[in-house]
Amino acid sequence: MLELTPDELLTTTRSVRRRLDFERPVERELIQECLEIAFQAPNGSNLNTWQWVVVDEPELVARAAALYNAGLDDYIASLGEKTGESYIGAQVPRSEHIATSVQRLRDDMHRCPALLLPLMAGRVEGMSVFWQASQYGSIIQAVWSFFLALRARGLGSAWTTGHLWREQEMGDLLGVSVEHYTQIGLFPIAYTLGTDFKAAHRKPAAEVVSWNRFGDR
Numbered sequence: 001m002l003e004l005t006p007d008e009l010l011t012t013t014r015s016v017r018r019r020l021d022f023e024r025p026v027e028r029e030l031i032q033e034c035l036e037i038a039f040q041a042p043n044g045s046n047l048n049t050w051q052w053v054v055v056d057e058p059e060l061v062a063r064a065a066a067l068y069n070a071g072l073d074d075y076i077a078s079l080g081e082k083t084g085e086s087y088i089g090a091q092v093p094r095s096e097h098i099a100t101s102v103q104r105l106r107d108d109m110h111r112c113p114a115l116l117l118p119l120m121a122g123r124v125e126g127m128s129v130f131w132q133a134s135q136y137g138s139i140i141q142a143v144w145s146f147f148l149a150l151r152a153r154g155l156g157s158a159w160t161t162g163h164l165w166r167e168q169e170m171g172d173l174l175g176v177s178v179e180h181y182t183q184i185g186l187f188p189i190a191y192t193l194g195t196d197f198k199a200a201h202r203k204p205a206a207e208v209v210s211w212n213r214f215g216d217r
């Protein structure tokens, strides 16, 4: 385990894309251990309706990575001429760094030792805001706990949703019914190259926090 204070763990768990070690295998037991920790996250009525698919067969990893790339191409095409080739949110500090980083993961995702595909039961289409929030809130916290557990052990991941443009195809590849399950994202699992990660840019609290009434800083 890395020697990190709780605050260091929380502020330095990054989306790791350039510094994933694609050469070093990751033991199944370690992934299992991180998942068991993740399962302690809160979930509505403690129903545990989630399912978690870990992909570690190299050929399946490569095919899933290809779907991720195809999905990102769909996404970029959907941005159209208005935003050109930029990703949404490209006007943030170090945006070029993010774009390069995204590309690096695209290039190497197929070499990842393992990928995680968390699933939530049911579909959100047509659900009320209450149910949508309850559904996503019942799994996203567990995924983030998984990230933290990885980081504490010298591993890393990157939050990705690109493949969801190809959700059906991913379902077909991995035997997941898209009628009965919603895919949350696709998360690479690998040791990191070095373990020194830093806090990232975020808008200051003064710009985003209100006290009592919206807009009162």
Ligand SMILES: Cc1cc2nc3c(=O)[nH]c(=O)nc-3n(C[C@H](O)[C@H](O)[C@H](O)COP(=O)(O)O)c2cc1C
Pocket (backbone or CB within 6 Å): 013, 014, 015, 016, 017, 098, 101, 102, 105, 158, 159, 160, 161, 162, 163, 200
């Ligand atoms: C909902 C969501 C979807 C994301 N989708 C992708 C993605 O498809 N590909 C990718 O490379 N990064 C993706 N990211 C990672 C963000 O680009 C990253 O979180 C952001 O640049 C901030 O960096 P940090 O996570 O290291 O703080 C996603 C992040 C979130 C939260």
